Amino acid sequence: MIDPVFALDLIKILLVLIVLSAALIITRRDFIALTSLYAAQSFLIVLLSVGLFAIDRNPLLLIIAAITLLSKVVIIPFILTKVQRRLKMKREIEFSHLSPIGAILLAVVAFFFIYALFSGILSGLDKGVLSTVVSLAICLVFMGLIIIFTRKQTITNVIGYLTMENGVLLFSLFVAELSLLIEVLILLDLIMLIVLVALMAFGIDSSIEEFHSQLNVLDRWLGREQR
Amino acid sequence: MIFLLLFLVGAAVLALVLLSRSHRVMNVLSLAHATAYVGIVAYALARLPLPLHADGSDYLFLDHLGAYEILVASVVFFLAALYLEGYIESLIRAEELPKRNLRLFYVAMNLLLIATAFSFASDNLAVFWIFLELTTLFSAVLVVTLNAKENIDVALKYIFIASTSMLFSFIGIILLFFLSAQATGTGTLEWSALMLHAATFSPALLLVSFLFILIGFAAKSGIAPFHTWLPHTHAKAPSAVSVVLSGAVVNMGIYGILRVFAIVHQTSALTAASWFLIGFGIFSVAVASLSMLRQRNTKRIIAFSSIEHMGVILVGIGIATRTSVFWSLAYVLAHSLAKSLLFFSAGIINRQYESNEAEDVRDIFRLQPLASLGLIVGSLTIVGMPPFLLFLPKLFIIIELGKVSLLLFFLLMLFLLIAVVAFGAFMMRLFSAVPEAGKQERIPRFPVPAKMSLTLAILITLVLALGLWFPSYVQHVIDAIVTELRF
Amino acid sequence: MNWLFALYFVLNTAVAVALAPLLMGVVKKVKAWAQGRRGQPLLQPYYNLAKLLRKETVVSSNASWVTRATPYLSISVLIVATLSVPLLFLPGKTSAFGNVILFFYLLALANFFMALTGLDGGSTFGGMGSSREMSLSAILEPLVLLTFLTLAFVFKTFDIFGIVGTTSQAGIFSVDPVLILLGAAFFVIIVAETARLPVDNPETHLELTMVHEAMVLEHSGKHLALMETAHAIKQLLLMALFINIFLPFGFATQPTAASVALSLLSFLAKSIILAAAIGLFESSVAKLRLYRVPGFYAVGTFLVVLTIILEVFR
Secondary structure (H helix, E strand, C coil): CCCHHHHHHHHHHHHHHHHHHHHHHHCCCCCCCHHHHHHHHEEEHHHHHHHHHHHHCHHHHHHHHHHHHHHHHHHHHHHHHHHHHHCCCCEECECCCCCCCHHHHHHHHHHHHHHHHHHHHCCCCCCCCCHHHHHHHCCCCCCCHHHHHECCCHHHHHHHHHHHHHHHHHHHHCCCCCCCHHHHHHHHHHHHHHHHHHHHHHHHHCCHHHHHHHHCCHHHHCCCCCC | CCHHHHHHHHHHHHHHHHHCCHHHHHHHHHHHHHHHHHHHHHHHHHHHHHHHEEECCCEEEEHHHHHHHHHHHHHHHHHHHHHHHHHHHHHHHHCCCCCHHHHHHHHHHHHHHHHHHHHCEECCCHHHHHHHHHHHHHHHHHHHCCCCCCHHHHHHHHHHHHHHHHHHHHHHHHHHHHHHHHHHHCCCHHHHHHHHHHHCCCCHHHHHHHHHHHHHHHHHHHHHHHHCHHHHHHHHHHHHHHHHHHHHHHHHHHHHHHHHHHCCCCCCCCCEEEHHHHHHHHHHHHHHHHCCCCCEHHHHHHHHHHHHHHHHHHHHHHHCHHHHHHHHHHHHHHHHHHHHHHHHHHHHHHHHHHCCCEHHCCCCHHHHHHHHHHHHHHHHHCCCCCCCCCCCHHHHHHHHHHHHHHHHHHHHHHHHHHHHHHHHHHHHHHHHCCCCCCCCCCCCCCCHHHHHHHHHHHHHHHHHHHHHHHCCCHHHHHHHHHHHHHC | CCCCHHHHHHHHHHHHHHHHHHHHHHHHHHHHHHCCCCCCCCCHHHHHHHHHCCCCCCCCCCHHHHHHHHHHHHHHHHCCCCCCCCCCCHHHHHCCCCHHHHHHHHHHHHHHHHHHHHCCCHHHHHHHHHHHHHHHHHHHHHHHHHHHHHHHHHHHHCHHCCCCCCCHHHHHHCHHHHHHHHHHHHHHHHHHHCCCCCCCCCCCCCCCCHHHHHCCCCHHHHHHHHHHHHHHHHEEEEEEEEHHCCCCCCEEEECCCCHHHHHHHHHHHHHHHHHHHHHHHHHHCCCCCCHHHHHHHHHHHHHHHHHHHHHHCC
């Protein structure tokens, strides 16, 4: 049995590291580093849900940790790395709207407002560290949004989207766990989305014919090539 | 039973499409798919006691609202399938769509129909959210089948805007779950259960949750300021796909907003939520009508008009009286039909001139009389001219808004008028372009296949007939919906 | 002033001056290993200093008294700064010279004179180094101030003695785990202030990348030895501050001979580990373009502001 105070401290540290990983994602520009940062961030979330399990003893948390580990630490980074190998572009060349510095300062401002908003709303519902956690999770969502807004390359946009999604997952871990079926469906949906967007990123990078032959993987699975 | 039937029909059609080799077979299958859906849901609406819950699953149910929306969507899909064969053949001949993408196109089309139908039939907010995400993906696939690199950009923009906004919705959904867990002990996301317990939810938190949910659903239906993907996507997609996107997929966001608003409606958060809806609605109308003024592209101006109409529907829902919600629902049907007519006509014009730009159009009356008629009738309908279908819904929503605030009434009237002017001016320019004197242009006429003409004829008749005589049966259904939603 | 303070002055200063070159050597050694080289002997910095002290001092004919005075000024300022940071034990609960603001502005004073000498020699390299150094310090300033003000807010004192007193009693994470963010920000400050990768490259004399090296380029002989010692002491002080605030295990809580000896050992171990960590960090990153350095600082600032929001408004 883990001491709950210690577990709570551990969870706080993990949360802080998760936000740190998002801050690093905002400033980095080479795809490989971004993908590994995302994998690390997801792994921290896995640890976090295991930590929460130590407090809550809700077996759903362990299952979520397991499927997150499988999908976000292994499968999605694998897909992204595979796509990156085939792209000509290896890093983000220019930023739109904001430089990373501006982006990070914006994240700070966003966090301030989110914190003010949520500590106001949640003050009635006493659940320990809830308002801190909720605002950190929503801050992560906004940081992902900022990444999407300030980057031009599709792959970095995907990383931004995934960061947002991690924020939502974090939020749901602390506020309310939905049922298992729904969590699994959401992950499947996420993987489909990543595959499709990765294909399109490849399409922008190469010719339209190559893109369409990639898009028709469906036919190849059935073993028949249509002319 | 109903759900199993819907699923089996969908799965069978998908399997057969995967096995079939000719375009004709795929097309007939899709047509059969949509027909079956229309039949099943119409039967359920007429004969079965609604709301109907699926046996053995908490995630599916069918009430009047869901059935009505599925019916509208299936009709749109049916018309699109009818139109599709000739249109796609012409695209393939012009090498705008590679032949090898044909099967993928039909698979995505049928998957889109299944996802649309099941999203309206899901009893659970999270499941609804997942189906909504899936429709984004399938629509994006439909957009990228064309032989143009811009389409990939457009589809990516669509995916990113829709999906990121939908993540905000998911935050709202989790909050709602949290609220229901506080009220009942075990949380639930079922529409029916949420409606039951709504009165005990904390209004402040419910409002926050509603606003988060609103972001994503508004993005899905192209409400400003989350609309930026819509004009691009609808303009670049093949016309039959634009029809499906504007006529069926866009409705899903509005449907979700209506459902969640019905929950908020039972608490004291109603006033604030209602002002947000009216505000976003009028803002959308304003943005759309002002953007329409400078459009030179047939499909883009029609797409912007979708944003305008979603805005009006949102205003209608936001007013939250029985009358306004009733007419908003009628508006959904009217808009889907009128918008389909416009995009189908625009599709024929696109095949005639192989361009959507107004300046390429010459001598349209002589070359494409039916499409011209379709455009004229469609335009008259869409701006809300009296004998046509959209007139009454628009009129009543505006009148209801007048009861809320006279200032907003005039504001909305002003923007609607601008939209009318923009649309009218555009059509005038389109129709008055004749070949320049002296310079003899010989444009070969695009032979419109019979099925495409048939689609247009059906729609022109429907728009006019329903405008003159709105069936009392539909009125009963909409009445039942409004009662179910407790407005 | 009692004998404990006298002992503190002597011991603290002696340890700081004696250990500073060693840590330089450790960082270099770790970097060499990371690059697959054997590297110079661990004590090479001491040999270098001994050699430099025997060499003749040459000063540019353009140089004024500033160039001649700066080495002595730097070393004296740094030795004074040493007093602010308790390395082994605390002579008292508070002190007049343990102020964080004073400490950082002493370092800034040394920096200022170093930048002046860069200009004073009249060489192009020196001027370039000075201008870069000054603009980078100006950008780093908000991060440094915010970090220390947050520390002051959390521990309710500006006094380094007070802060270290609290952490050595309880450990920082029992105060609040969120302070790990401040630790990360402090690491950014150490890297920036000691002119290390990715802000500056201490290995090279390439015109494009030099900042710190460009300023001391004109010095030679004894002057260079003093400047290098001052730089090494500065690095040691920042590392000691980091260690004593964020990793206070083993710090002597009572000024007895045994616990001070233990404290010396633990400090030696921790500082070598930290120096090795810095070396590894340096090996794993690439030099940033000058215009992208502020982005690196911005990450630190972000972390600090996050801490402020979480700490101040809770």
